[in-house]
Amino acid sequence: MSHNIYIYILVMAGVTYLIRLLPLTLIRKEIKNNYIKSFLYYVPFVTLAVMTFPAILDATANRWAALGGFIVAVLLAFRGQSLFKVSLLACLSVFVIELII
Amino acid sequence: MKDNIVAWKNGVKDGVPILLGYFAVSFTFGIMAKNAGLTPFEAVFMSITNLTSAGQFAALGIISASSTYFEMAVTQFILNLRYCLMSCSISQKLDSQKNFWHRFLVAFGVTDEIFGVSVCKNGTLNPFYNYGLMSAAIPGWTLGTLLGVLSGSILPDRIISALSIAIYGMFLAVIIPPARGNKLLACIIMISMLMSLLFTKLSVFSWISGGFKIIILTVLIAGIAALLFPIKEENEEELTDFSEQSAQAAASRGGAK
Numbered sequence: 001m002s003h004n005i006y007i008y009i010l011v012m013a014g015v016t017y018l019i020r021l022l023p024l025t026l027i028r029k030e031i032k033n034n035y036i037k038s039f040l041y042y043v044p045f046v047t048l049a050v051m052t053f054p055a056i057l058d059a060t061a062n063r064w065a066a067l068g069g070f071i072v073a074v075l076l077a078f079r080g081q082s083l084f085k086v087s088l089l090a091c092l093s094v095f096v097i098e099l100i101i
Numbered sequence: 102m103k104d105n106i107v108a109w110k111n112g113v114k115d116g117v118p119i120l121l122g123y124f125a126v127s128f129t130f131g132i133m134a135k136n137a138g139l140t141p142f143e144a145v146f147m148s149i150t151n152l153t154s155a156g157q158f159a160a161l162g163i164i165s166a167s168s169t170y171f172e173m174a175v176t177q178f179i180l181n182l183r184y185c186l187m188s189c190s191i192s193q194k195l196d197s198q199k200n201f202w203h204r205f206l207v208a209f210g211v212t213d214e215i216f217g218v219s220v221c222k223n224g225t226l227n228p229f230y231n232y233g234l235m236s237a238a239i240p241g242w243t244l245g246t247l248l249g250v251l252s253g254s255i256l257p258d259r260i261i262s263a264l265s266i267a268i269y270g271m272f273l274a275v276i277i278p279p280a281r282g283n284k285l286l287a288c289i290i291m292i293s294m295l296m297s298l299l300f301t302k303l304s305v306f307s308w309i310s311g312g313f314k315i316i317i318l319t320v321l322i323a324g325i326a327a328l329l330f331p332i333k334e335e336n337e338e339e340l341t342d343f344s345e346q347s348a349q350a351a352a353s354r355g356g357a358k
Contacts, residue, residue: 003167005143011170012160013150015177016184021208023188025201038327040186044213045279045286046322047180048272049293050315051155054301056269061262069263073270077277083214083270084122090270091125095263 065097105229112233119214119234120241122271126154127242129267131249137161141250148246152212152239156180158268159315172313179316187216196225203228210235213275289326293318 053070060066073090081089127148134144139161151157156177163173188211195207207228215234219226280286300306300314309317 003164003170005139005164006146007170008160008164008173009143009147009150011173012147012156012177015174016151016153016156016181017209019178019181020184020188020211021205023185024192024195024204024208024211034331035327037186038330038332039323040183041332042289042323042326043186043319044183045276045290046293046326047183047315047319048155048276049290050297050318050322051159052269052272052276053294054298056266059265059269061258065262066266069266069270070273073266073273074277077270077274078281080278080281081274082118082122083274084118084125086274087122087125087267087270090266090273091263094266095259098259098262 060094060098062098062101064101065094068097069094105227108227108229109233109236112230112235113237114233115218116215116234116237119218120237122214123238123241124245125264125267126271127245128249129264130154130157131246131251132261132264133158133161133249134246135250137165139164139250141247144250145243145247148243149239152210152242153177153181153184154212154268154271175316176313179319183213184211184216187211187213191216191219191226191231194219194226196227199228207231210238212238214238285326285330289322293322296322 056070057063057066060069069090072093073086076086076089130148131144134147135141139147147157147160151160159176159180160173163176188208191207191211192204195204210231215231215238218234219231276290280290296318297314300309300318306314
């Protein structure tokens with residue numbers, strides 16, 4: 001079964017927009033249920049962690065370079081550096097390590 | 102009217118760092134979109150209609166694998182569910198004097214970064230401030246995508262390889278700072294990564310697609326964490342607005358954590 005790419009894009013855009021829109025327009029009161037609040041609070045951390053590791057190790061041409069980039073990103077992020085800086089320096093370390101190897 | 106223009110200008114100014122960050126990430130997205138077989142128009146169309154990093158990267162995998170539209174919808178729903186919480190928060194901060202229709206436009210620009218910047222503003226939120234942020238962020242996101250698709254093949258392999266790690270660097274920069282001094286959050290992040298590794302390596306789980314792996318692990322780990330460790334106010338460094346509310350709630354409960 002072949003799929004139309006524009007239908008894919010419209011499906012994802014529709015779902016994503018509704019998620020953003022519905023709370024803004026429908027729910028005007030504070031969410032009281034602490035379980036839902038807690039679940040939603042943890043979601044980005046779990047999702048992004050699952051997406052990052054181990055996928056990050058296969059992202060670059062060389063696995064050791066990726067591991068180096070991963071370590072650099074974790075250390076910089078731990079020191080509270082900005083998204084931009086962490087991203088860029090992770091890229092730079094991959095570039096340098098791949099140059100050496 | 103004048104207030105609106107001032108708010109818009111402030112938004113544009115505060116949006117510049119977002120623009121730069123988005124440019125680097127969407128450039129990588131453009132490269133990966135090209136590798137996944139998308140045309141420049143398709144990639145830019147996806148960026149301008151979705152404006153979501155993780156969702157779009159996951160979408161490339163789904164499109165490449167020619168998975169079902171249903172899997173696409175569920176993956177986007179789970180990955181972007183966090184916007185729901187952010188929208189709830191923004192809905193309570195938006196200036197209630199402004200026309201209801203502003204909420205339809207503001208909703209389009211709810212991303213991790215725009216949310217993070219806008220809820221940190223003191224007092225009520227003028228929708229024009231969000232429009233200012235969006236005026237900087239959206240061009241950064243779409244232009245980066247376009248240049249990524251177009252120049253992906255011109256750039257040397259080494260640079261593409263290096264840039265491919267940018268999105269993961271950004272993810273780490275989002276999740277790690279709040280985990281500093283918060284052992285629980287640090288543990289949850291480590292468990293998530295470990296489980297993700299197990300799911301990838303163990304052949305028992307090999308039939309599960311990448312998209313559903315994210316869904317299953319997120320629902321499982323975040324669900325259990327919410328059950329065992331309901332949020333307390335100090336966990337919410339990132340979600341300023343909610344921490345205020347929790348602090349108020351805690352105060353009204355007599356200061357109990």
